[in-house]
Each structure stands twice: as structure tokens, then as C-alpha cells.
Amino acid sequence: MKLVFATHNKNKLYEVQALLPENITLLSLDDINCHEDIPETSGTIEGNAIQKANYIREKYGHDCFADDTGLEVNSLNGAPGVYSARYAGEEKNAEANMAKLLKELEDKPDRSARFKTVIALHLNGEQLYFEGIVNGRITPQKSGNKGFGYDPVFMPDGYDRTFAELPLNTKNEIGHRGKAVKQLIVYLKDRM
Numbered sequence: 323m324k325l326v327f328a329t330h331n332k333n334k335l336y337e338v339q340a341l342l343p344e345n346i347t348l349l350s351l352d353d354i355n356c357h358e359d360i361p362e363t364s365g366t367i368e369g370n371a372i373q374k375a376n377y378i379r380e381k382y383g384h385d386c387f388a389d390d391t392g393l394e395v396n397s398l399n400g401a402p403g404v405y406s407a408r409y410a411g412e413e414k415n416a417e418a419n420m421a422k423l424l425k426e427l428e429d430k431p432d433r434s435a436r437f438k439t440v441i442a443l444h445l446n447g448e449q450l451y452f453e454g455i456v457n458g459r460i461t462p463q464k465s466g467n468k469g470f471g472y473d474p475v476f477m478p479d480g481y482d483r484t485f486a487e488l489p490l491n492t493k494n495e496i497g498h499r500g501k502a503v504k505q506l507i508v509y510l511k512d513r514m
Contacts, residue, residue: 324346325445325510326354328374328388341507353380365405367392368440375442375449376487387443387506391499392431393462393472394438395423397430407470420475433459437476437498441506450509454501469493 325337326349339348351357360377362370363496367390368375374388400407402423410418427433434457441452457479464474473485478496483494495502 324385324469325350325382326351326376326378326382326386328386338503341503343511346510350383351378354384354434356379356382360388366402367438368442368453370404371440371442371451372449374467375444379444385445387441387445389403389439389441389499389502391437391439393423393435393476395433397434398430416471420472423460423462423472424475427460435460435476437472439498439502441502443506443509445510445513452502452505452506452509454498454500454503456496456501464495483498 323345324347327338328351329335329375330351332350335348335350344349351360353451353488355379360374361487363374364370364373366501370390374393375386378384378388390404392403394403406419407414410422434441436455436457439454443450443452458477458481459479461475461477461484464484464486466484466488467489467492468473469486473493477482477484478488481488485497
């Protein structure tokens with residue numbers, strides 16, 4: 323079985339492929355000659371994942387899945403949320419995003435937050451959704467050099483280190499994307 327993962331990120335593709343049964347082959351957007359930017363204009367994380375999966379299904383006709391992730395900070399009414407990647411501007415600069423977030427939280431006592439990933443799957447005419455959430459808090463300053471995005475300022479509940487300080491296997495085990503991917507994998511294995 324071949325399944326398109328709506329991503330250009332080869333590392334993400336290989337990580338997910340390694341978790342899937344051998345009889346499922348993942349294809350990237352590059353593999354199906356999709357080189358355009360897929361619109362992400364929804365006001366929700368779920369909506370963006372659905373929009374990307376629908377785009378591939380409608381334009382290319384492949385069974386596929388797409389994901390979207392956002393950081394939701396309670397004292398900022400859920401921001402940056404769906405705008406997490408471009409919080410400080412359209413250039414999607416992680417350092418600028420973290421700087422803006424830390425500045426906005428300077429006078430806020432509540433630093434609780436959560437990462438949320440939603441995967442939308444189109445398979446055999448059905449559309450399904452899988453969600454992974456990890457709760458934590460935003461630290462006062464960056465710490466650690468692993469990971470990407472907001473990892474240096476996000477400390478998951480039950481840990482005294484940020485995602486950027488934790489080993490990758492720990493982050494994958496407790497993290498939002500890992501939780502969503504595991505649900506996807508269980509679903510796909512049950513259908514093989």
C-alpha cells in the first residue's frame with residue numbers, strides 16, 4: 323500500500339516510515355510532483371490539517387495524510403495557535419517567534435501552554451482525524467539546543483527540562499506529534 327504524507331520534509335517522512343508496517347510505503351509531496359505551497363488558510367489547527375489532506379486527495383487523487391501543529395498559551399487566549407510558525411512574521415523565523423512569545427509573557431504569571439498536533443487521513447474514501455496533545459509551560463528563557471521551533475522554551479509537565487534539552491526518543495514518546503502518529507499507526511495496522 324502506498325500513502326502520501328503531505329510534507330516536503332524528508333526527515334519527518336523517514337521518521338514516520340520507520341514506525342509503519344513494511345507493507346506501507348510513504349510518498350512525499352515531491353514524490354507525487356506536488357511542488358506548490360498547499361494553502362493553510364483555516365483558523366484552526368484541525369482545519370489546516372484537513373485542508374492539506376483534502377488538497378492532495380482532490381488535486382492528485384491519492385490516499386494521504388497531513389498534519390498541522392500549534393502551540394497554545396493559556397494567558398494569550400490560545401495564541402500563537404494556528405499562527406505558531408509565523409507568529410513574528412511571514413518569514414517563519416523560530417528565533418523571532420520565541421522572542422515575541424517570551425516578551426508577551428513577561429508580566430504574565432500563568433505560563434501554562436500545550437502543543438497540539440492534528441493528523442487528517444484520507445483512506446479508501448474515508449476521512450479520519452488523530453490528535454496528540456502535550457501540556458506544559460513556557461520557560462522564562464530559552465534552554466537547550468535540540469529540536470526545533472518552540473522546543474527551547476517549552477517544558478512538558480512532569481519534566482524539569484525543555485523539549486530542546488530532552489533526548490529525541492523521550493520527546494517522541496511524550497510529545498504531541500508522536501502521540502498523533504502512534505494513533506495513525508494503530509489505525510493503519512488494524513486495516514492491513
